[in-house]
Every structure is written in C-alpha cells, then in structure tokens.
Amino acid sequence: TKWLWNFGDGSSSVIANPTHLYDSAGVYDISLIVEDALGCKDTMFVPAAVIAKGPTANFSVGFDAQCTSTTLNLYDSSLNAVQWIWDYGDGESDSIQNAQHTYQVAGQYNVSLTVYDTAGCVSSFSQSVQISVLKNVEAKAYRSDSIGCAPFQVQFRDSSTNADGLIWDFGNGVSSNTSDTTIIYTQPGTYYVTLIALSDSGCHDTTTFSTPIIVNFQPQADFVGDPLEGCIPMDVQFTDLSIADTSTNYYWQSGSNTSTNTDPLFTYGLQGVYDVTLILENRGMCFDTLTKVAYVIVNDSTAPPESPIYSVDVKANDKIEVTWQNSASIDLGAYILLRFNAVTLRYDTVFVDNNPNNISFSLTSSYTDSTVNTLDSIYTYKLSTTDKCGYSLRLRELTAHSSINVEAVALGPNIAVSWNPYGGCNVSGYEMYRKAENETLWNYIRTFDRTTLNYLDTSLTCPIMYYYRIVAKDLCGRLVSANSDTAGARPVIPMPTYELEIVRSTVINNAQVYTEWRIDSLLVPELKGFELFRSTNGSTFHPIKVVPSFQSSYIDNNVDVHNNRYQYMVRALNKCDIAGLMSKRSSSILLKAETADGKVRLRWTPYEKWDTGVKVYVIEQKNRYGVWERVKIVNGNVLEYFD
Template identity: 30%
Template sequence: SGGFSAIAYGYGNVESYAYLAGANIQDFTFQPELTGTTQGVTNGCVGLPISLKINLPYKPTKLVWNVGDGSGNTTEAPPIPKDSLIRNGVVFYTFVYPKPIVYTLPNDYTFRVVSTKPSADNCGATEELSVDFTVDPLPTAVIAANLTSCSAQEVTFSAASSVANVSGKTLTKWIWDFGDGNFSSLQNPKHTYSVANATTFKVTLSVGADNGCFSDVVTSNIAIGPQPVAVFNSTFNGITSVNSNINSCINTAITFQDKSTIGGGATITEWLWDFGDKTSSTSQSPVHSYTSAGIYMVSLIVKSDTGCESLLLTKTFNITDLPINDFTLPEVCAKDGIAIFKNLSTDYDKQITGLTSYLWDFGEPASGALNTSTAIDGNHKYNTPGTYKVVLTIKNTNGCVVVLEKVFTVNDSSPIANFEVLNTNFCSNKALVLKNTSRVDIGTISRLEWYMDGVKILTDDDPLPDKKYAFALPSLGGNTDKIYDFRLIVYSGVTCSNEISKKVTIKPSPQISFTALTPICENDGDVKIVQGQESSSQNGSGVYSGKAISADGTFDPKLAGPGIHTITYTFISLNGCDSVLTQDMMVFESPLADAGPLIYILSGGQIKIPAKASGKKITYKWTPSLGLDYDDVLNPIASPAEDTEYILTVTTDEGCEVKTKIMIKVLGEVHPPTSFSPNGDGINDVWHILLLDSYPDNMVEIFNRAGQKIFESKGYKIPFDGNFQNKPLPVGVYYYIIAPKSGRKTVTGSLTLIR
C-alpha cells in the first residue's frame, strides 16, 4: 500500500484543504494487526480477522471509521483511547476500530478515519486520514498420497500441487497432521503408521505463503491395513516341527501348514511359497517333496486383501538321502528251526547309529503276535512250506521311513537229487559238463555240493534249475582209460538234503608241448618248425596249421608277410582225443634295395651312385670302400681308378638285411661325336658327349669358321642344341675345345651340324 493522506476542514468561512501526510509516518499512524495479537501486517488475507488502530497526537471528540468493506461508517463520540505513548516528546493516543475486520474478497481497500479535534487550529476542526490496504486471496492446499497403505510401510505425502494464488508469492510453510498424533512441516513428508487392526486416519494440510496468508485446512482419509505375520509348521511322516531348522529326507512328502496371523479388519488371501529348489506354490498349505539331497531355504510371504505383505519368513531344511533298507533271506525248509533274517540296513551315511526303529512283518498272520518283531534282526519259525511276504520298515532320526518287501519261500523238506552228463567226447583234456536236474516240490534247491572220487570239488549256494557245471579233469596221458565217481548232494534247507552218484569213463589225451618260436626275417626263406612234441608216447600224429605253413611245419615268411602269425600244433591220438597248442611267429619286414644299373665314367672322373633303398630304421654298408667318399651312406660319390663292382648291404634295426650290386666301368678318353642333327626328330637333337659329366669341372667351347664363340658351358649339364642366341645355326662345320680338367688333357676337333 502507499502513503496516507491528511485533509483539514475549517470552521465557517475557513476553507478546507488536503495534504499528503507522507509514507514516513504511515506505519506509525495506521497500524493494522492480526486480531488477538500485536503482530503488525502489511497486507490482509481473505477471511483472516485483523484489528485496526491509529495513533493521534490529541484526544479527538469524535472518530468516523470507514474500512472500505461496504459496511459503511462507524462513529465513536467520544472515542476512548486504548493506550498512549510518547514519541519525539509528543504524547500520542491509540484508538482501535471497535471490531475485527474480515474481508471476504481479495482486493485493494482504503482505510479512512475522520477525526474531530478538541479545538480548532489553523488547520481546522477536523482532519481526514486514509491509507491503502491490500487483501490477498488464500493459498490452495492439495494433498497427494496413496490413500491405502499398510502398517510399517512408509507413505509419501506430497503438497507439490498446492499454490499461493498471488503472483510473485511462493509457499513457505506446510502444516501436516497425520491423524495419529504426529505432525510435519516438510513440503513432501514421509510417514509410517503402526496399527494392529485396520484403521482409517484423517490427514490434514494447511499451506502458508510468504505474504503471511494460510490456506484453509484440507482433509484426506488414509486407510492403513495391518501387516500380516508369516508363520508355518511342517509335517512329514506324522512328525510336526515348528523349528527354524528341520531335517527330512528325499522323496518324503512334507506338508507345509500355514499358521500366519493378521489383525482385525483384514484377511490373508495370498501365500507365496519358495521351496528353495526352483519350485514354488501359491496354495495355503502345500505338500512338497525333494528329489535331491541338500540344504534348502524354504520361505513364505503372505498378503492380505488390503494389499499388505508380511516380512519374509525363512526356514532351513536339511534334506538327506533315505535310509538304505535291506536284509537277507535265509534258505530254510519246513523241518529247520528258526529262520533268521539278517538286517543289512543303514542310514543314508552308511552308518547304523542314525536308525531309530525297526518293524518286521513275517507274512504269517496265523502266528499271531509272533508275526511281528521290533528287533534289529528278524527271527521266525515257519511250520508250513510256501511263499511268504516279509516286510521290514525302518525309521531314522529325521523321521524318514523306508519300507522294503521281499518274497520269501520256505522250501519242502524232501528234495530229489539228479544230474545229467552232457559230454559226447570224454577226453581228459576236455571239461566234463554236468547238468543239475534236481528238484523239490515246493520252493527251490537252496544249495548243492559236487564230489569227485569222494573229494568235494564245488559248492553252489545259489543253484538254478538246469544249471550246467563244467569241471576240468586231472591230466591223463598214455593209452589207458580211467573211471571217476561223481556224487551230487542237494539241500532245500539247513537239514533237508538228498544225494545221487554216477560213474564216468574218461579217455587219456595227448600230452604235448610247443616251445616259443624265434623271430625271422621276411627274406630268410623257408623255415622248418619242429618245436611241437607229444611226451606220453600216445599213438597218433601231429600236424601244423596256419598262414603260410604246411602240415609238416614248413613255414614261408615271404608268403606270410611281415607281422605276427599264429601257428597251431595239433596232435590227434588213435582214441579220437586231440590236444592243441599255439605259438606266435614274428616275421620282420626285410628292406628293399637296388644299387642301380651299369655305370661308365672316364678315368679320373667321379659319379654319385644312384642306389635306392627302403625299410624301417635301415643302415648302409658298401664293399669295397676303395674309391668311395663314404661307405655307410646310400648314395656315395664313386671315383674308382679301374672297373669296380660295389656291393650295398642294407640292414634294419631288427637285423634283416638285403644285398645289391652295381658295376662301375672306367673309361680312359673323352670321345665326342663328330656330328649331330638338331632337326627335332628326337634323334641326335643335341651333341651328347659320352661320360663327360663324370668330370665335374669340364669346359666346352664351340666356334664357327669365323672364330666366333657360339657355345660355352661349364660342366656341360645342358648339351649344345645347334642354336645360338635362340636362333638355329646354319648347316656346316664348327670347331670345339673340350677341357675335361681333373688332370685330363684338352680335346679339340671339328663338329658337323646336319639338319
């Protein structure tokens, strides 16, 4: 607002006049305050009561107030001062508008007061005082929040949508009341409710702008649901556990019993189970079993119909393998006494200390109370032959139960022993095959014993019907047969048995030996094998068989080839019995070698012998060594002074060798041809000088009649072909100079070129 004006009015003929009192005394003369306080204000707020007072340096006889709210003038005559004060030595009197002022609309208003002085002065008997006053609209408060939440769950409240409603003004104050005795002055506070039962709270907010105006209080109701508490038990094999660590076994059904709770006004509607093995359930009380041993963390979260979620509850389940249930079945007959079932059961860790109980059911209800037992091993007397179902139930410390049922037979007391001899060849070196044909009317034969000439040779504790037994007989040579007595005793229980005896005549068999064979080489030629022998003077004959061998023992290693070859020696006696032995013959691969064809060289010349050889890990030896640079390489350099035959011996690391020969003839002179015809017919197309290449440092030069050199070669590896500078030379006579070197004299002469 601006400054205030003062207007003085005279009496009678005295003129009235007005003046601007000035802003410098505004705050002192007019002093609007919040009603009920001494807090001065510079502006008003819609609906907010204010009190107006003025300070005058005299006691007026009348005050006429007008606050601009449309209510008209209010007159006090005489007005009573509420207070007085001294300022700059002048006494001022304070007068207050009779009632609080409440503006219902935002606007610019003017306070006016006409004061009648107690006596006229030069300015007159009255003066009018006025000042402008602005009333601002109230801010608007807006609550933003999720109006449904849960106990112990933080709720975020926001006043971000609230506005000051005055240009240039901002909100600076927020007054929150969360309805549970807690407050906040933050713009966007967070608050956590704690309730046992479903409760609705009234949340209020008032916002204040920097012009001092506060909004009306706005209200929102927030519904807070109680937080459920997850609780569960587990039951398996009749055992219920409330502990946090539970032991159980694989393949055992575990019932998870929900015991969760929640306060009034809400209901648990969702169950989220995690069994720790990548499986889950949403049932209230699911049933689950584990297929693998291990430690599993089972967790439960429950949710209510108000959307509230419990804390995670986790329990540890130690799942082990099942106990191992096993027991033996005795072999008994009706005449035997107690049948003993040996308990072989262990806990999952192969120990018996973890087993807590045993229950036997012997499958004979007629025996009454004797039909069951809780002893570790089962003991029961059966009086009647037949088949029974024996059941053993075991339990371990984890409460895990395993049931095992086995079918058990009480055998008849009268077994019948019998057997058949299956052989058609009764030679002593062949197994004697006997077939068990024993039987019992009820049950099975539980054990049998074989005897030969009164000596036990075999016990079978698990005989099967028609089972065959092969017995090796003692060695018997010569030409005389032997009779053996075979006896069979069969059992259907401990004391129930029967026996039978039969005699068997056995023929002697050849007594042969076949000693080891010495390895030979592929190129050794035929070898006579005589190592097979018969030692008991039996009448008969021996023959050999196998690859590359004749019946009389002649072996051809070349035909057999390298490698291991099995040779069989068979001796057949006149009684039809035979004996067979084998030995392996090792044939080593022989090397291959070719020293090469006849070679000519000039006297004083040399040549590399073109020998070829192959084989495994071979070595070389040349004889004689005279005229060779080396005698232990495949291709030595030969420079004999006279005709020489060299022998190459090639040997493998297994000792197999081969020899080959080569003749080297030594020529004394170089004899070049006197003509050649390079016409492309493949005959004498080049000037070939026999044996010249045996002189490695030879020099050949050819000239035409004019003395021009048309060919030159060192070593003469490429013979003269009748061309010069890649052009054919004309027919005619040419001249040559051949220098063999190596101590040989130069050879000269003429050469005729014919086309």
C-alpha cells in the first residue's frame, strides 16, 4: 500500500501516519491518496481540516536602480503581524513594517521577514533578490601645464572611469568631446577647465581642475635707433616698437651701454660696429629677445690711408682714365679726384664719389676725365680718400701721378719722337707704337728702358703722316700700363712721278669696254696698283676701279656701249698710296646706223688716244654666215659712211 498526503501548505508526505508542522497561521485542506498493490486508488479530501492560528509572514519587493546604488523597496503583506524584523542579507536589518534598503554593491541577496502576532507566535518568509547597480562613471583628467605665455599650448588627457562620452569646456569658448585634446590659448587670461564624463546608462560625473589655466602676455621685441652711423662720441636714441603690456620689463644692452628704460639714449665713445639687444620679460616667465647685429656703426677720427693711384691712362686725346685701388676702410666716405691747375697752381676737384660702396668687390675704381686736351698739356692728379666723418690725409701727403705727353717732329726723312716720364712711381720701361695715316691698327716699334725718353725713327718710307703713342709698363711694380697721348709728323721723302701710257679702249662682245695700258716691269715692285677713271662727257672723270700692280688691263662691264661713248684714264699708285700723273685719255667708239632713201648711213665717234690721230677706219659687215667681211676703208678724218 502507498500513501500520499497533501497538507494544504504546499508540503506532502508518503508515510502512513505522518506528523506535520505548520509554520504559518491559516486554514488548511487535507487530502490522502491510498493505492494498493494492484494499483487501485482511493482519495479522501477533508476541507478546513486544520486551523493553525498565529501570524503569516509575506512581502513583495520593488527596485529603484541608481548610478551609485540600488534601493530595494520592501512591501509587507503578512497576516496578523504586529512586529516585523527584516534581514537584508548584507548584514543589515530593520524592524519597520514596510522597509527600504540601499545596496551599494550589485549581487544576489537573501531577504527574510520574521513577524510576530499578539500571542507571540512567529512566522518567517524569505526570498532571494538579484540587486543590479547601474554602471557608475567618475570624471578624471590630467593636463600638461597650468601656467604659461600666450600663445600657450596645453595638452589635456581624460582618465575617467566607465565613461562612454566626454564633454570638455576649456574656459575659452572652445569645447571638445575627444579623449586627448591640445588647446592653444592665444589671449592672456584665467581659464577654468571642466570635464563631464557620461555613461550609456545615463550616469554622469563632473570635475573641474582645482587651479585654473593662467595665460600671461607674451611680449614681442622690436625697436629702431637713430642715427645708426656717425662719429665718436655718438649718441643714439632708441625707440621701442615692441608689443608689450604694463607688466613688461625692459633690458637693453649694446657695447658697454645698458638700460631698463623703454626708450634709452646710448652714447658710444669707441669706434666699432655694435650689436644692439633688447630683452623683454613679463611676470618672470614670458621672454622675447631681439638682437640687431652690426646695427650701430661708430666711426673714428683717424683719416683713412691713401688709396694709391694705379695709372693715369690717356684713352684719347681728350680723355684720361684715372684708376686707383679701392679702400678697405670700413668707414669710407668718399673718393675725391683732384687735378693740378697750372694757372692757379692749385688742385681742382674734378670728380667726387660720395657713395663708394664696393658692392662688386672690385680691386679698383676709375674715372674718365673728359675735360682735357692731352695734345697740349701734361695732367697731374691726386686722389683724396675721405671717411664718413670727413677726415682725410693732407694734400701734401698724397702722391701725384702725371700723364705722358709725346711729341713728334719731322727731321727730313726721319721723325724725332720724345716724351716725358710717367709721374708718380717707377716704371719698368716704355713701349713705342706707330701707325700711318692710312692704317687703323697700331704697330709695335720697340721697347725702351725707363731712362730713355726719345727716339729717332729712321724706318719711314712714305711722305705721309705718322702717329706715335708711348705705353709705360709695370707702373709702381704692378702689372699696370699707361698710354700717352698721340703725336704725328710728316717726313720729307722725295717720291718718283709715274705717268702711264694707255694703249687703247675698245668695245668687246658688243657689251663691254676693254682698256689696256703699258707697264714698265721695273716699276712694278714700287707700285701698289693702278686706279682707273671713266667719263661719258669728256670732262668729268670718276674713279671706277683700283687693280693690282701686276694687272695691265681692265674690262668694264658697267657700260651701255650702244648709247654711250666712254673715255678712260689711268694712273699709278705707289706703296705710299701716292698717285702718279694721270695718263692721256683713250675712248671707245660709238657707232650709230640709220636708213635714209634706201641707204644705210653709218656714223661713229672719233677715237681719241693717239697723238698722231687715226690714219684710217676699217668698216666691216657680218655676212649671212656670221663672218665679218671688210666692205670699206675710209680716211681717219671721216666719221660716216653710206652703204
């Protein structure tokens, strides 16, 4: 036999005669099911079989989840209870009817309620509660620095806990939601920085740096000085052009001068080139330094050394170029070129260079004096070098340099040449150059030592003008030369007179005029050539050609033999380009033909060359075979013929 008891409180038993303890007051129904070995069953149900007096404990729960905790609300639903004892499962308890408890840590908690009735009967009820706390967030941040000079750069880094989002406020109107941010504060001021950290569950936390960002003014140094160059003692007034505020301190330094004034006045007592430095300081941490290098130039009162003249070089008979060595003085002010005046016996200024900066780094400078006549005079120069303070050597301390003047005088077939020595320094010697009036290039003659100042030229061959020039070499031990002016003379050299004999001028090819003359072979070496002249009117002759001395004929292509008669003369040119006597004239014959009364009338111009005249004229006619045949011989004074 089997038994199954149901005690009405959710409990059961399978023994035949059980004992059961009711821990809660109430009215309970009892049922029993009996089953034999054959599986036959019977059920007995007794309603309200047991009435248990006393309290009955029971409660329900509610949750209020927060970012840092969760509050559990406990609602009592016990019966017949007059006293309540709560056990929250975390070591905390309470004795009120409807309780509220806050859990700081999420987890599984067993909450129980024990109640008492007026008779002291007890009832307990418990249930397991799962406590969930929302993900809490804590705002934390770091910064690289907190005080500096504008523009001041600060790096901010987030270190918040459980943050799903960020909101930065940097205090300067700029915000950001990135984790790491770099902010540049461009303006001086005090800035408070706040970070708000956010979680996805809606929790947030705010932190503000305990000390603000302090940005100080950053000064910018600038200045000008006036004057920037002068002579000792020299006062320079400096004017501040800096960007600064009222808390900025000034520190000036230049040479031995220092100052903390805004616009100092410095006095320089020693020659030199000075840097000027201005340091600005604001609140002990914001600095700016400006140094202007070689800004102030203070010149001394010592005259610069002489700039030596290298050469006084005659470039043309009305031009002299004076070349000198550039000065190395740092305070160079001017070059003053002086020329001796033979009338006043004083030196006159002919050129001033007030801006002698040698930007091309040339070793020399030069000036061309175009107010001279070197054919008549020797010119003497001095160069005064002046510094920017006006100091220079005295005139008598300067070295004078003079030009070379050459003279040429004809002595019969020879020319005597003389010149003055170059003035100013020694030379290694002199070179002589010569050119004839019909030459363009100068020809080297010879070199003289420095003590020789004259020469008799006996190598002349023509009675023409010869010009001479002297070149002084290695002036003052340098590879520099100086030219003289030029002088000319005409030697007296007798020249033979040549008169040529012209042979004839004849028309050839019915288009050209062929002229020939007789040459004495003994004269050919003495001649340069022959000059031909032509005329169409018999009175005016024009030169048409110069041919070499070995040529004794000329074909004139530039003619119109059908309409003009041409007359020619020729003369010899010797090697000195001196022309001989003009030859007697020769002429071409111009033939004209016309028809009258069935006849052909021929007329021709007389041939003019022979002193004895023309004996006869031979008239020829070309036959049908192209062969010329003689048709008539007429007397030499006849100039027409009728066929």
